[in-house]
Amino acid sequence: VWVPVPEGSDFTPANLPYGVVRDASGRRTAVARIGDHVVALADVLAGDDRSLFAHGSLDAFIAAGPARWREVRARLFEHLADGRNERPLTAISDVEPLLPFTVADYTDFYASIEHATNLGRILRPGSPPLLPNWRHLPVAYHGRAGTVAVSGTPVRRPCGLVPRGADVERAPTRMLDFELELGFVVGAASVPGRPVRPDDADRQVFGVVLLNDWSARDIQAFEYQPLGPFLGKSFLTSISPWIVPLGALAPFLTEPPPQEPEPDPFLRAHRPWALDLSLEVELCATIVTRPNARHLYWTFAQQLAHLTSNGAPVRSGDLFATGTVSDPYAAGSMIELTWRGERPLTLADGTTRTWLHDGDEVVLRGHAGDGPARVGFGEVRGGVVRAKLGAHEGTSGT
Amino acid sequence: VWVPVPEGSDFTPANLPYGVVRDASGRRTAVARIGDHVVALADVLAGDDRSLFAHGSLDAFIAAGPARWREVRARLFEHLADGRNERPLTAISDVEPLLPFTVADYTDFYASIEHATNLGRILRPGSPPLLPNWRHLPVAYHGRAGTVAVSGTPVRRPCGLVPRGADVERAPTRMLDFELELGFVVGAASVPGRPVRPDDADRQVFGVVLLNDWSARDIQAFEYQPLGPFLGKSFLTSISPWIVPLGALAPFLTEPPPQEPEPDPFLRAHRPWALDLSLEVELCATIVTRPNARHLYWTFAQQLAHLTSNGAPVRSGDLFATGTVSDPYAAGSMIELTWRGERPLTLADGTTRTWLHDGDEVVLRGHAGDGPARVGFGEVRGGVVRAKLGAHEGTSGT
Numbered sequence: 001v002w003v004p005v006p007e008g009s010d011f012t013p014a015n016l017p018y019g020v021v022r023d024a025s026g027r028r029t030a031v032a033r034i035g036d037h038v039v040a041l042a043d044v045l046a047g048d049d050r051s052l053f054a055h056g057s058l059d060a061f062i063a064a065g066p067a068r069w070r071e072v073r074a075r076l077f078e079h080l081a082d083g084r085n086e087r088p089l090t091a092i093s094d095v096e097p098l099l100p101f102t103v104a105d106y107t108d109f110y111a112s113i114e115h116a117t118n119l120g121r122i123l124r125p126g127s128p129p130l131l132p133n134w135r136h137l138p139v140a141y142h143g144r145a146g147t148v149a150v151s152g153t154p155v156r157r158p159c160g161l162v163p164r165g166a167d168v169e170r171a172p173t174r175m176l177d178f179e180l181e182l183g184f185v186v187g188a189a190s191v192p193g194r195p196v197r198p199d200d201a202d203r204q205v206f207g208v209v210l211l212n213d214w215s216a217r218d219i220q221a222f223e224y225q226p227l228g229p230f231l232g233k234s235f236l237t238s239i240s241p242w243i244v245p246l247g248a249l250a251p252f253l254t255e256p257p258p259q260e261p262e263p264d265p266f267l268r269a270h271r272p273w274a275l276d277l278s279l280e281v282e283l284c285a286t287i288v289t290r291p292n293a294r295h296l297y298w299t300f301a302q303q304l305a306h307l308t309s310n311g312a313p314v315r316s317g318d319l320f321a322t323g324t325v326s327d328p329y330a331a332g333s334m335i336e337l338t339w340r341g342e343r344p345l346t347l348a349d350g351t352t353r354t355w356l357h358d359g360d361e362v363v364l365r366g367h368a369g370d371g372p373a374r375v376g377f378g379e380v381r382g383g384v385v386r387a388k389l390g391a392h393e394g395t396s397g398t
Numbered sequence: 399v400w401v402p403v404p405e406g407s408d409f410t411p412a413n414l415p416y417g418v419v420r421d422a423s424g425r426r427t428a429v430a431r432i433g434d435h436v437v438a439l440a441d442v443l444a445g446d447d448r449s450l451f452a453h454g455s456l457d458a459f460i461a462a463g464p465a466r467w468r469e470v471r472a473r474l475f476e477h478l479a480d481g482r483n484e485r486p487l488t489a490i491s492d493v494e495p496l497l498p499f500t501v502a503d504y505t506d507f508y509a510s511i512e513h514a515t516n517l518g519r520i521l522r523p524g525s526p527p528l529l530p531n532w533r534h535l536p537v538a539y540h541g542r543a544g545t546v547a548v549s550g551t552p553v554r555r556p557c558g559l560v561p562r563g564a565d566v567e568r569a570p571t572r573m574l575d576f577e578l579e580l581g582f583v584v585g586a587a588s589v590p591g592r593p594v595r596p597d598d599a600d601r602q603v604f605g606v607v608l609l610n611d612w613s614a615r616d617i618q619a620f621e622y623q624p625l626g627p628f629l630g631k632s633f634l635t636s637i638s639p640w641i642v643p644l645g646a647l648a649p650f651l652t653e654p655p656p657q658e659p660e661p662d663p664f665l666r667a668h669r670p671w672a673l674d675l676s677l678e679v680e681l682c683a684t685i686v687t688r689p690n691a692r693h694l695y696w697t698f699a700q701q702l703a704h705l706t707s708n709g710a711p712v713r714s715g716d717l718f719a720t721g722t723v724s725d726p727y728a729a730g731s732m733i734e735l736t737w738r739g740e741r742p743l744t745l746a747d748g749t750t751r752t753w754l755h756d757g758d759e760v761v762l763r764g765h766a767g768d769g770p771a772r773v774g775f776g777e778v779r780g781g782v783v784r785a786k787l788g789a790h791e792g793t794s795g796t
Contacts, residue, residue, distance in 0.1 A: 104543070104544060105542055105543050105544050110625060131623050131624065132561075132620075133559075133620050133621055133623065136559055136566045136620075137559050137620075137621060139621065139624075139625055139628075140625060140628055141539065141540070141625035141626050141628060142539070142540035142541055142542055142628070142632070143540055144503055144540055144710060145502070145503050145543070146502060146503050146710070146711065146712070146713045146716065147710045147711075156591055156709050158708035158709050159707065159708065159709075160707065160708055161531075161534055161535050161662060163530075168534045168662070169662075170662050170663075170664060170707075193554055193786060216708070219708070222530075222531050222534075222535075223531055223535060223537065224624070224626075225529050225531065226529065226537075226622070226626070227508060227537055227538060227539035227626040227627065228539045228622070228624070228625040228626020228627070229625065229626070230537075230538055230539060230540070231704070231705075231707065231708040231710070232708075234540070234708060234710045235708040235709050235710050236709075236710075264559060264566070264567075264568050265568075266568060306629070307629075309557065309558065309568075309629065310556035310557065310558055310614070310617070310629040310630075310632060310633040311554050311556050311557075311633050311634075311786070312542060312544070312545045312629070312632045312633050312634075313544065313545075314544070315544045318544065388591060388709070
């Protein structure tokens with residue numbers, strides 16, 4: 001290709017992830033990223049096809065289904081391989097990445113057996129760490145789609161109701177955490193009443209993002225019985241600006257860990273759906289963990305099958321996430337890394353953390369392959385800003 | 399007004415609820431309902447204002463905020479009061495009501511103390527029926543927005559994984575239930591980071607629907623720990639085709655029951671936000687329960703304040719529901735009415751039910767006031783159809 005790609009870039013010609021950016025004039029453009037540049041997708045396509053990217057949105061393209069995804073990708077390759085197309089590129093530094101798609105329903109799973117086991121041990125010591133349902137189905141809950149935001153969005157420390165002695169008081173969370181996750185973007189809608197087979201997952205899933213499911217553990221702990229997490233999660237979920245097409249990740253699909261007991265036929269796959277992706281979390285310039293996603297017990301194909309197994313369809317723009325990616329060697333959240341505060345982490349500057357402090361910055365990264373075959377997500381970045389304490393500060397009237 | 403309104407109609411001139419209908423030619427139209435007729439909203443407004451209802455959608459109008467809501471309502475009254483506007487009306491029987499708005503996030507609360515207490519007694523006998531958080535905050539979970547559908551949508555009995563002896567097997571639910579609820583449609587979006595005060599609820603909430611949160615109790619019971627209800631709920635949520643404007647319900651706002659302990663200042667209201675609404679459930683031509691919504695412990699104003707108390711904004715099109723409306727005298731779900739199957743209901747035809755059978759029809763109704771002051775929702779109707787049993791029946795390839 002004629003576009004320069006810096007050494008070590010996540011954004012090689014093997015990747016070409018999609019996103020939406022805003023330029024200095026405020027205009028939104030649907031783009032593909034290569035190296036440190038972006039290419040407007042409407043420039044790559046001829047005539048009517050440009051309407052796929054009308055209003056600078058990827059939504060119509062995401063909904064268009066696998067045949068169009070392959071076709072656009074092929075044209076993008078051709079465009080970038082043909083020297084005659086060379087023209088001034090837009091540098092990534094000249095644009096602002098935006099949320100890359102309109103999120104329909106957001107669902108968060110609990111797919112890592114190491115994460116579920118760790119939390120079981122931490123929260124229910126003395127009981128079996130995995131609940132009876134865990135090995136039979138991919139446990140999940142619905143999250144708040146309206147607070148999914150792009151990397152870089154400030155993480156305002158949320159306030160919430162927590163017990164203090166015999167009382168309950170509203171206070172800024174004292175247990176702010178990150179969760180390292182992958183998110184899957186549904187492209188093609190499924191048909192109501194027709195469960196998706198795991199081995200058909202690539203007909204429905206457009207691509208993958210890296211995701212930080214910020215969590216306020218004290219708010220969550222008080223609120224979550226019996227209906228699950230709510231305000232302890234819904235203040236913010238950050239995703240990468242780049243959706244890596246599932247096709248670009250095909251070389252890194254691999255066998256998932258063995259499942260015992262064998263899952264229900266609706267959840268059985270014959271193709272390998274685990275993703276061999278090296279992930280990492282940087283906290284204040286210190287890499288604090290490096291799990292690999294290939295250890296996840298439940299694959300995204302099984303999650304999709306489960307989501308639709310009661311007849312509910314998935315829609316274009318649905319986002320479903322893995323839950324915290326922990327593996328046998330490395331955990332993907334502070335609650336695990338510090339064992340709920342018992343074992344503080346020491347950072348490069350000598351300070352320690354049990355939970356996130358105001359001013360802390362968390363950066364998630366993830367990639368597969370190396371050199372010209374490298375495919376990655378770039379960064380999901382979030383800096384913690386102090387809570388707003390005043391009662392209804394900023395609302396009209398007071 | 400010059401439009402005839404049948405005696406006992408929910409759709410008096412005091413109501414004028416909004417909806418979207420499809421006519422015989424397939425065209426979608428945003429309408430208001432009066433008696434057994436609908437009026438196209440674009441016909442009521444002049445010039446540019448008609449674009450509020452472009453593409454037969456209410457979404458732009460719902461998002462426009464309280465000043466426009468009042469203005470359109472005033473024009474609608476004028477239009478219907480002025481005999482010179484008399485023209486052929488569209489009979490409700492000539493159109494098909496559609497889902498009246500695009501659902502953004504759907505959140506379901508657990509606001510009835512009688513419902514929460516009943517479920518605590520049924521599911522955790524011997525323990526305190528209310529969990530420690532219940533009186534401190536309105537417990538809730540996020541539901542699936544993509545499966546909110548209009549009244550009349552068939553209720554396909556869902557299949558799911560449930561324990562059978564030592565095994566877990568996939569089977570049609572044997573514990574299909576209804577839940578009688580009210581749903582609140584957010585109109586004006588709130589500002590991120592600025593919690594909504596309870597007493598400002600009428601600035602944000604556009605109107606109210608009647609809602610049936612269909613539930614598969616066996617699927618829910620196995621899946622829900624620790625992250626809450628998922629597939630046991632997400633197969634279908636039915637709402638009324640008619641959104642009753644909050645303004646039409648203003649005469650029926652009343653004091654909620656006393657709260658002990660006094661809630662956190664963020665949840666305290668000075669205006670009365672309970673709704674004096676008579677509700678009923680008809681099962682196979684038998685009225686099985688008649689609770690009143692005014693007994694709900696947590697008001698919708700408090701729910702809205704809680705939703706936004708962690709900084710999360712609400713968006714136009716967000717739908718938040720009360721959870722099952724039970725009161726001290728009447729329960730709003732089968733699991734309560736039959737005490738989880740222990741006390742079957744006897745229907746008018748002499749048959750009994752512990753859970754819903756294939757072929758059963760459930761109709762919810764709700765209204766306030768009488769005669770020309772009556773304001774109601776019409777019906778939320780759903781008929782149960784048998785499960786699809788085959789593995790991945792209907793998917794391509796098999």
